[in-house]
Amino acid sequence: MNRLKLYYDVLSQPSRVVKIFLLANKIEFEHKVVRLGKFEQKTEEFxxxxxxxxxxxxxxxGFILRESVAIMRYLCREKDVPIHWYPKESKAQAKVDEYLEWQHLGTRMHCGLYFRLMWLEPLVTKTAPPAKKVEFYKRNMEQNCDLVEKFWLADKPFLCGDEITIADLFAAxxxxxxxxxxYDVRDGRPFLSAWLExxxxxxxxxxxxxxxxxNRIASKYNGxxxxxxGKQEANR
Known part of the structure; x- marks a missing residue:
């Protein structure tokens, strides 16, 4: 029997989702680390x-899947995991799908765009982003974090009900x-903070x-x- 292979980089949010899920559910897999910072995703082999x-x-x-939401739905169907991760009952499953569809233009887009502006782009350009652009992207991100706090977690312990689902892993x-x-999304958001915990x-x-x-990188470079x-230190 062939062991499941996971190609991932823990700096990738969806990669962390799949890895946490596999580990938490004791699904054996072969680690295939693809270092995005070294552009290993662009190699002919990958x-x-x-x-x-x-x-x-x-x-x-031999069955290959390349999109994280499809991967997670597949794993929930094909592997022996508790049903709460992706319920089979139609309405309960629809609530999980509701978040998974919303996230693309919600948490994924706005948290991702802010991260790209503040971290990925300066990594390439060695230049700090313009203040007005930072304010715009930060405001959009904060509005979406507030939606998680005030809408998705308004009346329940998890995004889609009383038990954890794959939607919670994606959001987290x-x-x-x-x-x-x-930027710490927990600050000033008690429901979101308690949910993450x-x-x-x-x-x-x-x-x-x-x-x-x-966590190590955030601590080392103070966010x-x-x-x-490196540029600031060189100019001192």
């Missing part, structure tokens, strides 16, 4: 696995990403282990892009 040059990707005995990974820029506790110790790298930190 292009054979994913011509789209993105992670995560799974190879389940996206909301942890701004930590690299020095519930997700962390339920998936312990894997949640912390998988987020260890971004700034490494390229800008």
């Amino acid at each position: 292009k054979k696995v994913n011509p789209l040059q993105q992670v995560p990707v799974i190879d389940d005995g 990974a996206e909301l942890e990403q701004p930590k690299l820029t020095g 519930r997700v962390r506790t339920i998936t312990s110790p894997h949640y912390d282990a998988v987020h260890n790298e971004i 700034q892009c490494p390229a800008l930190v």
Whole structure:
């Protein structure tokens, strides 16, 4: 029997989702680390696995999937995991799908755009982003974090009900990403903060282990892009 292969980089939010899920559910898999910072996703070898040059990707005995939401739905159907992750009952499943569809233009887009502006682009340009642009992207991100606080978590312990689902993993990974820029989504949002702690506790110790790298980088560079930190030190 071929072991499941996971191609990933823990700096990728969806990659962390899949890895946490596999570890929390004791699904054995082969680690295939693709270092995005070294552009390993653009190598000819990886292009054979994913011509789209993105992670995560799974190879389940020759069956390859290249999109994280599709991957998670597939794993919930095909592997022996508790039903609460992706309920089979139509209405309960629809509530999970509701968040998964919303997130693309919600948490994923706005947290991701702010991270790109504050971290990825300066990494390439070695230049700090314009203040007006920072304000615009930050405001959009904060509005979406507030939606998680005031709408998605208004009357329930998890995004889609009383139990954790794959929607919670997707949201948590996206909301942890701004930590690299020095922004903590927990500040001033008690419901969101308590929910993140519930997700962390339920998936312990894997949640912390998988987020260890971004926590280490955030701590080392004090929430700034490494390229800008190095530039500031050189100018002193």
